[in-house]
Amino acid sequence: MTKQSRILQLSQLVVLVMIVVLMSVSCKMIDPDENNTGIDNNSEKENDINKQIDDNDKNDEIKDNIENTDIKDEEEVTKPVEIDYQAVKPNELGHIMVIMYHGIIDLPPYHVTEEQFLEQLQYMYDHKYRPISVRDYIDNNINIEAGYTPILFTFDDGLSSTFSLIEENGELVPKPGTAIEILERFSKSHPGFDSKAGLYINGQKIFEGAGTVEERIKWLVDNGYDVGNHTASHDKTQMLSKLDSRQIMKNIGIVDQIIKNAVPDYTVDSLAYTFGNRPVKALRNLVLDGEYNNIKYNYSVAFKEGASAPYYPPLHIKFDPLNVARARGSKGEIQDMGWFFDYYEQHPEKKYISDGNPDRVSVLEKDEDSVNKDKLGERELYLYKLNQ
Numbered sequence: 001m002t003k004q005s006r007i008l009q010l011s012q013l014v015v016l017v018m019i020v021v022l023m024s025v026s027c028k029m030i031d032p033d034e035n036n037t038g039i040d041n042n043s044e045k046e047n048d049i050n051k052q053i054d055d056n057d058k059n060d061e062i063k064d065n066i067e068n069t070d071i072k073d074e075e076e077v078t079k080p081v082e083i084d085y086q087a088v089k090p091n092e093l094g095h096i097m098v099i100m101y102h103g104i105i106d107l108p109p110y111h112v113t114e115e116q117f118l119e120q121l122q123y124m125y126d127h128k129y130r131p132i133s134v135r136d137y138i139d140n141n142i143n144i145e146a147g148y149t150p151i152l153f154t155f156d157d158g159l160s161s162t163f164s165l166i167e168e169n170g171e172l173v174p175k176p177g178t179a180i181e182i183l184e185r186f187s188k189s190h191p192g193f194d195s196k197a198g199l200y201i202n203g204q205k206i207f208e209g210a211g212t213v214e215e216r217i218k219w220l221v222d223n224g225y226d227v228g229n230h231t232a233s234h235d236k237t238q239m240l241s242k243l244d245s246r247q248i249m250k251n252i253g254i255v256d257q258i259i260k261n262a263v264p265d266y267t268v269d270s271l272a273y274t275f276g277n278r279p280v281k282a283l284r285n286l287v288l289d290g291e292y293n294n295i296k297y298n299y300s301v302a303f304k305e306g307a308s309a310p311y312y313p314p315l316h317i318k319f320d321p322l323n324v325a326r327a328r329g330s331k332g333e334i335q336d337m338g339w340f341f342d343y344y345e346q347h348p349e350k351k352y353i354s355d356g357n358p359d360r361v362s363v364l365e366k367d368e369d370s371v372n373k374d375k376l377g378e379r380e381l382y383l384y385k386l387n388q
């Protein structure tokens with residue numbers, strides 16, 4: 001190689017490094033409300049992003065219009081309430097993060113160690129996050145103290161390090177060091193931080209240890225956890241996008257019936273896509289309603305795989321029940337949980353903040369048009385303005 005060509009190569013390398021540095025800097029400036037860098041492999045991703053940005057633009061227009069219209073009837077806005085709205089600043093249309101965990105092993109970013117998990121729980125506790133159940137998330141029945149932010153834990157794959165039972169004095173109890181045991185332990189020593197989570201199982205290897213599969217599922221449901229569907233197969237060849245309608249319903253129906261057999265009185269209506277992979281658009285409704293072996297199933301939400309955003313709550317008009325975002329329960333990478341915690345520290349106005357009253361939905365007046373009023377049910381919609 002001549003000296004000249006070596007210099008040429010070197011200068012090309014310098015240019016390449018500069019491009020990479022510039023790209024990584026611009027990635028760090030992503031606003032999760034404006035974009036989606038998720039590792040969701042769906043081909044409509046780009047369309048979704050464009051639509052999201054369009055929607056955001058439209059919403060900004062709507063907000064501008066609302067800001068320009070007359071202020072609502074004074075009486076309606078200032079009727080007596082039991083919390084100081086200006087101090088608490090409740091925002092029950094703000095983001096609710098859904099975290100995707102797997103096992104308690106040293107294999108980031110999908111798994112965490114016990115130490116890391118405890119550290120994360122402590123961060124949440126200190127920063128006013130409080131776990132809610134999948135049931136309460138779906139029903140928008142959020143009953144946490146005023147000023148606090150709900151957070152939803154999900155654990156995929158039915159791993160033994162997530163949950164196993166052991167026998168102790170003739171009783172089945174969670175095995176020490178499993179995610180559920182850690183969560184229970186943390187909850188006991190941190191009042192107000194409930195031990196709630198959804199566990200998503202496949203058709204085989206449903207946890208391990210003592211008890212039958214039915215006893216394990218029953219223990220979880222009896223103790224306030226949700227058990228959901230992660231489809232029968234976790235094989236890449238059986239991803240929902242690759243299946244026809246009959247195969248999709250079988251893949252969902254098998255796990256649906258395992259759960260229903262174990263806990264007949266329990267409503268199983270949440271699903272986590274394996275590999276975050278959804279059925280093709282024409283068949284996607286088979287996630288909501290379907291039938292296998294003459295037994296019907298109905299699902300209310302289906303979770304994607306992280307990293308993805310934004311975390312609209314079920315009451316938001318932009319909430320898409322078949323495309324619910326989740327963040328991986330790790331810190332470090334863009335749009336992982338730790339990244340979002342930092343984001344919400346910078347943008348507290350984006351996150352859900354409870355008014356402490358489950359019968360009332362407190363929303364900033366400017367966001368009224370983003371409330372899905374069909375889902376309010378018996379709840380009162382309370383609109384208010386923040387003083388400047």
Ligand SMILES: [Zn+2]
Pocket residue numbers: 156157230234274275
């Ligand atoms: Zn999985």
